[in-house]
Amino acid sequence: MINAQLEIILIACITAICCSIPGVLLVLRRMTLLGDAISHSVLLGIIIGFFIVNTIDSPILVLSAGIVGLLTVVLVEILAGTKLIKIDAAIGVIYPFLFSVAVILISLFSVQVHVDTDAVLMGELAFAPLNRLEINGVDYGAMSAYQIGGVMLLNIILCFIFYKELKLAIFDPNYAATSGFKPKTVLYGMMLMVSITVVVAFEVAGSIMVVALLVGPAIMASYFTKRLWAMFFLAPIAGVIATLLGYWASHLLTVSIAGSITTTIGLLFMFIFIFAPKTGMIAKAYQRHTMRAEFSVNMLLVHLWQHEVIGDAREENMKGTISTHFNWNGEFTELVLNSAIVRGFLQVSDDNTVQLLPEGREQACRAMEG
Amino acid sequence: MFDIDFSYTLFIVAGGAALLGAISGIIGSLAMLKKNSLLADAVSHASLPGIVLAFMLTGSRTHSVLIIGAAIAGCFAASNMFLLVKKGHLKKDSSLSLMLSMYFGLGMVLLSYIQYKPNTAPAGIETFLFGQAATMLVSDIQVIAVIGGIILFLLIVFWKELLLVAFDSEYAAGTGLPVTKLELLFLFMLVGSVIIGLQTVGVVLMSALLVTPAAAARQWTNNIVVMMLLASFFGALSGVIGSVASSFIPNLPTGPAIIVCISLIALLSFFLAPCRGIIPNYLRRKNKLIYADAHAVLDTLYILAGQDGGEKGHERAHIRSMFPIKNDVDAMLAELKEKGLATEISPAHWSITPLGRSVAERSGHIIDMSGKALHD
Numbered sequence A: 001m002i003n004a005q006l007e008i009i010l011i012a013c014i015t016a017i018c019c020s021i022p023g024v025l026l027v028l029r030r031m032t033l034l035g036d037a038i039s040h041s042v043l044l045g046i047i048i049g050f051f052i053v054n055t056i057d058s059p060i061l062v063l064s065a066g067i068v069g070l071l072t073v074v075l076v077e078i079l080a081g082t083k084l085i086k087i088d089a090a091i092g093v094i095y096p097f098l099f100s101v102a103v104i105l106i107s108l109f110s111v112q113v114h115v116d117t118d119a120v121l122m123g124e125l126a127f128a129p130l131n132r133l134e135i136n137g138v139d140y141g142a143m144s145a146y147q148i149g150g151v152m153l154l155n156i157i158l159c160f161i162f163y164k165e166l167k168l169a170i171f172d173p174n175y176a177a178t179s180g181f182k183p184k185t186v187l188y189g190m191m192l193m194v195s196i197t198v199v200v201a202f203e204v205a206g207s208i209m210v211v212a213l214l215v216g217p218a219i220m221a222s223y224f225t226k227r228l229w230a231m232f233f234l235a236p237i238a239g240v241i242a243t244l245l246g247y248w249a250s251h252l253l254t255v256s257i258a259g260s261i262t263t264t265i266g267l268l269f270m271f272i273f274i275f276a277p278k279t280g281m282i283a284k285a286y287q288r289h290t291m292r293a294e295f296s297v298n299m300l301l302v303h304l305w306q307h308e309v310i311g312d313a314r315e316e317n318m319k320g321t322i323s324t325h326f327n328w329n330g331e332f333t334e335l336v337l338n339s340a341i342v343r344g345f346l347q348v349s350d351d352n353t354v355q356l357l358p359e360g361r362e363q364a365c366r367a368m369e370g
Numbered sequence B: 001m002f003d004i005d006f007s008y009t010l011f012i013v014a015g016g017a018a019l020l021g022a023i024s025g026i027i028g029s030l031a032m033l034k035k036n037s038l039l040a041d042a043v044s045h046a047s048l049p050g051i052v053l054a055f056m057l058t059g060s061r062t063h064s065v066l067i068i069g070a071a072i073a074g075c076f077a078a079s080n081m082f083l084l085v086k087k088g089h090l091k092k093d094s095s096l097s098l099m100l101s102m103y104f105g106l107g108m109v110l111l112s113y114i115q116y117k118p119n120t121a122p123a124g125i126e127t128f129l130f131g132q133a134a135t136m137l138v139s140d141i142q143v144i145a146v147i148g149g150i151i152l153f154l155l156i157v158f159w160k161e162l163l164l165v166a167f168d169s170e171y172a173a174g175t176g177l178p179v180t181k182l183e184l185l186f187l188f189m190l191v192g193s194v195i196i197g198l199q200t201v202g203v204v205l206m207s208a209l210l211v212t213p214a215a216a217a218r219q220w221t222n223n224i225v226v227m228m229l230l231a232s233f234f235g236a237l238s239g240v241i242g243s244v245a246s247s248f249i250p251n252l253p254t255g256p257a258i259i260v261c262i263s264l265i266a267l268l269s270f271f272l273a274p275c276r277g278i279i280p281n282y283l284r285r286k287n288k289l290i291y292a293d294a295h296a297v298l299d300t301l302y303i304l305a306g307q308d309g310g311e312k313g314h315e316r317a318h319i320r321s322m323f324p325i326k327n328d329v330d331a332m333l334a335e336l337k338e339k340g341l342a343t344e345i346s347p348a349h350w351s352i353t354p355l356g357r358s359v360a361e362r363s364g365h366i367i368d369m370s371g372k373a374l375h376d
Helices: A004-028 A032-053 A059-081 A087-108 A117-122 A125-130 A143-161 A163-171 A173-178 A183-222 A228-253 A257-275 A281-310 A319-326 A330-342 A358-369 B002-033 B039-058 B063-087 B092-116 B138-157 B159-167 B169-174 B179-195 B198-218 B224-248 B254-272 B278-308 B316-321 B329-338 B354-363
Strands: A132-135 A138-142 A346-348 A354-356 B342-346 B349-352
Touching: A004 A032, A004 A125, A004 A138, A004 A143, A004 A163, A004 A183, A004 A228, A004 A257, A032 A059, A032 A087, A032 A183, A032 B092, A059 A087, A059 A183, A087 B198, A087 B254, A117 A183, A117 B092, A125 A138, A125 A143, A125 A183, A125 A257, A132 A143, A138 A143, A143 A163, A143 A183, A163 A173, A163 A183, A163 A228, A173 A183, A183 A228, A183 A257, A183 B092, A228 A257, A228 B092, A257 A281, A257 B092, A281 A319, A281 A330, A281 A354, A281 A358, A319 A330, A330 A346, A354 A358, B002 B039, B002 B138, B002 B159, B002 B179, B002 B198, B002 B224, B002 B254, B039 B063, B039 B092, B039 B179, B039 B198, B063 B092, B063 B138, B063 B179, B063 B198, B138 B159, B138 B179, B159 B169, B159 B179, B169 B179, B179 B198, B198 B224, B198 B254, B224 B254, B254 B278, B278 B316, B278 B329, B278 B342, B278 B349, B278 B354, B316 B329, B316 B349, B329 B342, B349 B354
Parallel strands: none
Antiparallel strands: A132 A138, A346 A354, B342 B349
16 A cells, blocks of 8 residues: 555646646636636535435536536526626626535535535645545555546547647637537537546645646646647646645645645746746846847947948947937947947947948848848 | 614624625726626635735734735735736736635645644634624724725726726827726725625635626616616625525525625526616517518518509418418518508408508618619
């Protein structure tokens, strides 16, 4: 038997992979808030399932929760389809309603049900290995690992088989419809997948961590690639990294595992948001800076060349006149001039006149041609 | 004695809930216009770490202390989201979901941290998750009233600017308004209206109190002021009904009761509202179809009358044969008769009346035999 801690880590990692795959679809389709809505409203399904079978660990509960999850999507689509309110408002109306009904049912019948409303939000990863899969008295490991693992495999297989359909339905539903695919059906299938994923993950992770696992890894992956298949690979990796870091932090600080993993996902995202190559905040600021410098150098070269051609270079091509003509401050003028001198485009003589070199003329010519 | 005390508590709770509903109805309407309905969801979830942190730092469980923490965390989260959407290549929904879960996760971490520590039982903080209106005091109502008053004051002072940014932010930017600052101001107003509801309806459901009354009110009017007043009326009404219901039914939590109540109001509005509602719309469409069909029959009668004068009338079978795909020509004829546009001259023979003739001519559908429209 594996020890309990390792088992918790394993379950958390499987959950991360399981959620991050449909999460990619949600993020790209801009429907992450529907994932949020489902993760809250499945509670109603669990309660209804409980009323039917009167036990808390039965596959019927997963089924009824899945149905309510899908019902949430259908209701939101119908309400948004009437054009009475926008889709975000429709989400904001539907899921709190279903969630309230669930909370009321729990409170009114709390004597029989031992569903803790706090645990619904926060999950209890620490208790996940308690429910064992035993066949003929042999312990095969935690039940939830098999459940979530099964859904994970299902998600991977579905995304693999329907890759083309999903891609079309996500990026260009109209084109998909005209070429004979049914984007609406694909979308509903996708939401069914999200529903099932949320339901099984919700039991161990709680609704907030499920939302984080759906959205976070996919967003992080989107900072490194624009390809769908690459996102399908990167998102689970990001999810697992965040899960491991988060578990480690929770162990170190003895705090809630789900909370710690969720926070870690957020922090990891912040890190990527700032430091990612090419798409991060710093990289973008640097790109803007270099582009501005490059543009300014080109502008300066064309300006100097122009005056050479007209023949008033002696008066116009002075350091002082350049900064007044371009409305640059002295510092920036120095910067641009230096950058041009280093690249061998021009030279500044002792009397502060600026002279183009042949290379500079060539560069100005190139800049004019665009 | 018990009786008086009971009703006094109820009065306080219902009054607080009504005040809360009224304020959130107004701010929610504005949020809805900006298509920012779910921002409230993220902000309310994000306030949890602020509440817990305020408790950890001060050790106080006083409502006003905790909601100051909530306000600070909410403002942080809101500006954070604002920054992410402006600077990153993130879509609004992703950034909302991410911030929502990240801040709430942080709150969970902090909450579990104080739970595991001895001697600092955080009782009372968990009630912020789902709200607990029953513990509301007069001082809490005062807090709601003061913050609500500030929000309304800001709304009135910046009314024109906020409205312009909400309806057409590009035009507002074009006229030189500081759009970013106004958007941030609105965000902070939204945070304010979220935090005053946390004690009553809780972190999870507070957003519904902002979104749903506005969604319901939107169906009844196209005027923003009317919409705001109506939303705040709906909000107040469900606040009262929810809190009264929960005081009479044991174990019924107030927050969810209020939300169910406002959701039902919204549902009724979606179906019944006169100009946009589903049922009136359906009836109008149906009436329009009947109207269009009846006029097609009238036009036919007119043309037939133009061919032979129409003194003897026209056989019903003949008229019916001109509408091969419609089988309710009889009903249409009856409808026309009722309006005095056609008469049944002899059994099964119909003719157009002078009134019907003028109506048909005015409709402009009729093409006379030379192919020219009679009326254009």
